[in-house]
Amino acid sequence: MNFDDYCQQKAAPPGSSTYYALRQAPAARQPLLTALFALRREFEETVKETSDPTVGRTKLAWWQKETSALAAGEASHPVSKALMAHLPSTASEYASLEALLSGFEMDLDQARYLDYPNLRRYVERVGGAFAALVARATARDPSQASGWAVPLGNALMLAQFVEEIGDDARHGRIYIPIDEMQRFNVTAADLINRKYTDAFTELMRFQTGRARDSLHGALAAIPDAERATQRTLRAQAALALAVLDEIERDGYHVLHQRIALTPIRKLWIAWRAARG
Structure with a gap:
């Protein structure tokens, strides 16, 4: 190989x-x-x-x-x-x-984060820095790519947190800030034990909304001259948005399963996003 x-x-x-x-x-x-x-x-x-x-x-x-x-x-x-x-x-x-x-x-x-500013340090390194690497690989102007690619990478990470919350919790990591969980009256034990409540639904509605808004904002910030060069990142964002919609339709039942799209739907969404 x-x-x-x-x-x-x-x-x-x-x-x-x-x-x-x-x-x-x-x-x-x-x-x-x-x-x-x-x-x-x-x-x-x-x-x-x-x-x-x-x-x-x-x-x-x-x-x-x-x-x-x-x-x-x-x-x-x-x-x-x-x-x-x-x-x-x-x-x-x-x-x-x-x-x-x-x-x-x-x-x-670190397996928990006190608040969103603390979590953002992790997000910007794992999500933002990586998206900037990907963007520079195909950008017309690599020197300017970080400015619009980092927010997109951050948004993709926020969407991933929503999608993988159940699996992450079972492995001892919770990427929802402690102060936000307290605000919605949801505990770490609730996540680990797959406890679905009205409070959990509201927490996930907030997390999903933030991820979705971040994705839309980051996509809109990609310069027109770079849209054609960033087909991979744009396809990733479109796929993430589709998964968030599916999670929302399923009632945020993400603690015991990972909600995913079918391969043919992934192909269609990625193809359409790259040419939009």
Whole structure:
């Protein structure tokens, strides 16, 4: 298996939302974008699929060294080799890769967030920094991409929190600020024990509304000159909005299941969004 095939399997297995979003990008840029999504998945698995924080830190330390090696043109991992082959300047993106890695490192130190400003630090590193990397890979003016890509990445993270709240809670992580849960009278035990109440419904209505508004606002902020270059991010946003709508229609029953779209619907939504 070559490194591009490895990245494809890691980042975007057939039928996944990422698969359909990546298919909207120009063919020449798909290998680079796929490698970026694969790297994010590697970081995520390192912290979220490791029960022992010590083991997680050891793995992250390895990725820290590998990221430095990537910037120096001496990568050894298949994903890093793919990035080295497809990224015009690995050294220029080192700071963004570091920010992404530091975001996932927060998962080893913190499972709850007091308020939204504290949560936003995590969101901007894991969501915003990554979206900026993706945007720069295809943007007409990469130097300006962060300004409009970071809010979109943040919004995508907020939508992901809604979609994955049940699974995250079962793994000991709750990405809803403590003060907001208190405001709606919902406890961590309610989430872990899959307790559906009117209070939980109101909490999720608030979270879904914020994610949806953030996505619409971020999409509107993409410059007209960049809309055609950002088909992957725009498709991701459209898919996230569709999932939020589906969650809302289902009555926010996200504690015991992950509500998803069918592959054919994903294909249609991604295709339509990329050409809108």
